[in-house]
Amino acid sequence: MKTKNTLGVVIGSILAATSAGAFAQGQGAVEVEAFGKHYFSDSSRDFEDEGELYGAGISYFLTDDVSLGLSYGEYHDVTTNDPVDNGSHKNIKGSLTALDAVYHFGQPGVGLRPYLSAGMAHQSIGQARSGRDHSTFANIGAGLKYYFTENLFAKASVDGMHNIDAGDSEWMAGVGVGLNFGGGTRQVAQVEPTPEPAPAPIVDTEPEPEPELVRVELDVKFDFDKSRVREESYSDIKNLADFMQQYPQTSTTVEGHTDSVGTDQYNQRLSERRAEAVRDVLVNQYGVESQRVDSVGYGESRPVADNSTEEGRQINRRVEAEVEAQVR
Secondary structure, rough: HHHHHHHHHHHHHHHHHHHOOOOOOOOOOOEEEEEEEEEEHHHHOOOEEEOOEEEEEEEOOOOOOOEEEEEEEEEEEEEEEOOOOOOOOOEEEEEEEEEEEEEEEOOOOOEEEEEEEEEEEEEEEOOOOEEEEEEEEEEEEEEEEEEEOEEEEEEEEEEEEEEEEOOOOEEEEOOOOEEEEEEOOOOOOOOOOOOOOOOOOOOOOOOOOOOOOEEEEEEEOOOOOOOOHHHHHHHHHHHHHHHHHHOOOOOOOEEEOOOOOOOOOHHHHHHHHHHHHHHHHHHHHHOOEEEEEEEEOOOOOOOOOOOOOOHHHHHHHHHEEEEEEEEE
């Protein structure tokens, strides 16, 4: 792969897409860029001149802030002393391929967006002696992007590179230019004038009667520490079921309660069992559709009578429900 050809393709794409001017930043956007970086190698490399990395990359925005990018660059002007011919310089050739995730700060649009990056890279580079070195790097970086328009940006970056194979660290500093395109276009809402309403036709009819609100309430009492529905409560539950069958658009929530005897946790579970028992009668015995009846337990948290007396505790051992419907 020739770096000059790569840069030419990227720059040509930037100019062509910028002239279109119909794209926007955001989730789903694609960025292409060309970059140049100065390479600061570890001293163990024995490079006399550390040289530059020139390349290009492409990124895809998974969200408005997070992108995943692939880049490729080739090293230039990296030299070392030739071990065969002392005093002469040997040009070192190499390449770096990287995959990085980038988090951008700030809002998409024109202006400054700092970012942090992390990822992995593979370096293939020549040696002072014969052969090539292949190394895997863990990358971490930071930088700034400035968007001159929705599409065109420049960037400056610093990247730290830890050589997993050799255990040493290197870094690079660079600049670049790129293009963002293909994201979700932000449309400016157009306010349309509201047309004058047409006059309503005059119809000589009797006015419709106002709807009347009808309501059925249920109050089922329970024995101490029991969740079984008493036989004498079935007729009240049937009245509620008949009302719901008459008005099929209605729904209800069955609410279970206890007195204050026992722990909060035990009473919570007891109230839930009581509410579920009444719901079971409504659904399985009297045929109300299950999706129209919910149940919930409130434990001892909502007393309606004094829990210090037996009469008050009996009143608090209850399940309540109500259903409302509008009738013309």
